[in-house]
Amino acid sequence: MTTIRRFPFVSHATSDATRFLVHGTGGSIHPRGTGASFWFRPLGSTLSEVPVEDLELGSIVRVTTSDRQEVSVQLALTVRIVEPELAARRLDFAIDLATGEWTGRPLQTLQNRVAEAAGQFTARTVARTSLAAVLGDGLELVRDAVRAGFAAEAHLADSGIEMVSVRVVAVRPEEDVERALQTTVREAIQAEADRATYDRRAQAVDRERAIKENELHNRTELARREAELVELVGSNDLRRTEQELDRADLRARADLAGKRLEVDARVDEIARVAAAENEALGTRLAAYDAAGTTALLASIAPDVLAALPRIDSLTITPDMLADALGRVLAEVRS
Structure with a gap:
C-alpha cells in the first residue's frame, strides 16, 4: 500500500517495491515506477497503484460433462501485471489521496475476468469429455485447455496481464455421484481384500497340506527305514543263529570224532592187550603142554x-x- 503524507498545498507519496505508481495530472499520465517516492499537488492529481508481484487467484467452476454429469473444477491461477501503465488504463487501480487505499476493488475485478475466462475454457473442454475421462485425466486435460486458452486470448495481453501458471487442484463430481463412485471403488477394494484374504487362506491351506504331506512322507520314510532295520536285525539274528548252529555242529562233530578216536584207541589197546594175553596164554599153554x-x-x-x-x-x-x-x-x- 502507498503511504501518503499530507502537507499544506502538497502531499508526499511513497510506494512499496511491489507496487507501481502512476501519476495523472492535467490530462497526462506519468509513470513513477516501483518503490517511487515523490511530491504532488492533491488538487488536479490522481494516483494509481498497480501491483507487479505474482497474484494468486483461485476459482471453482461447475461444468457439465458430455454424459450430462455435473462436476466442479477447482483452479489455482497465477497472473502477473507486466505492463502496469497499460493495466492502469484498463482497470481501476486508483487510490485515495488521503489514505493511500484503493477506491475500488481492482483485484476482485481482475479475478472475475480471469475466472470467467478460465471457466469458459474449462467448460468448453469438459463438455466434450465423459465423466470417467474427466475424473481420470481431468487434471491434465483442463490444465492444458486453460493454458492454451489464455495463450490464445488477447484480452489479458491487451490489459498488460500475463498468465504465469495454471494449476488444477481438484476435479470432483456431484456428492451423490461421488458417493456412488466411492461405493463402487470401495466394493472393488473390499472384493480385492476378500480375494486377498481367500488367497491367503488358500495359501495357508496349501502350506498346511504341504506340511502334512511332508510329515506323512517323513513318517512313511521312517516306517520304511524301521522296516529295513527290523529286516536287517532279523537277518543278522538269523545269520547269528546259523553261525551258532554251525559252530555247535562243528563242536558236535569234533566231539564225536574225538570220541571215535578215543574208542578206536581203546579198542586198539584192548585188542593189543587181548593179543598179548592170548600170546601169553598160548605160551603158557605150550609150557603146560610140555610140562x-x-x-x-x-x-x-x-x-x-x-x-x-x-x-x-x-x-x-x-x-x-x-x-x-x-x-x-x-x-x-x-
Whole structure:
C-alpha cells in the first residue's frame, strides 16, 4: 500500500517495491515506477497503484460433462501485471489521496475476468469429455485447455496481464455421484481384500497340506527305514543263529570224532592187550603142554587157591595123605 503524507498545498507519496505508481495530472499520465517516492499537488492529481508481484487467484467452476454429469473444477491461477501503465488504463487501480487505499476493488475485478475466462475454457473442454475421462485425466486435460486458452486470448495481453501458471487442484463430481463412485471403488477394494484374504487362506491351506504331506512322507520314510532295520536285525539274528548252529555242529562233530578216536584207541589197546594175553596164554599153554601133570598142577595151584574160599585151618588125615601120595607116586612112575 502507498503511504501518503499530507502537507499544506502538497502531499508526499511513497510506494512499496511491489507496487507501481502512476501519476495523472492535467490530462497526462506519468509513470513513477516501483518503490517511487515523490511530491504532488492533491488538487488536479490522481494516483494509481498497480501491483507487479505474482497474484494468486483461485476459482471453482461447475461444468457439465458430455454424459450430462455435473462436476466442479477447482483452479489455482497465477497472473502477473507486466505492463502496469497499460493495466492502469484498463482497470481501476486508483487510490485515495488521503489514505493511500484503493477506491475500488481492482483485484476482485481482475479475478472475475480471469475466472470467467478460465471457466469458459474449462467448460468448453469438459463438455466434450465423459465423466470417467474427466475424473481420470481431468487434471491434465483442463490444465492444458486453460493454458492454451489464455495463450490464445488477447484480452489479458491487451490489459498488460500475463498468465504465469495454471494449476488444477481438484476435479470432483456431484456428492451423490461421488458417493456412488466411492461405493463402487470401495466394493472393488473390499472384493480385492476378500480375494486377498481367500488367497491367503488358500495359501495357508496349501502350506498346511504341504506340511502334512511332508510329515506323512517323513513318517512313511521312517516306517520304511524301521522296516529295513527290523529286516536287517532279523537277518543278522538269523545269520547269528546259523553261525551258532554251525559252530555247535562243528563242536558236535569234533566231539564225536574225538570220541571215535578215543574208542578206536581203546579198542586198539584192548585188542593189543587181548593179543598179548592170548600170546601169553598160548605160551603158557605150550609150557603146560610140555610140562607134566605135576608141573601143571603146580602152576595152576596159586590160581586155584586164589579162587578157593579162605581156609583158616586144614585137617589132613592119614588116609587122605596116603591116597594122595599114592596117586602122586603113580603119576611119577608113569
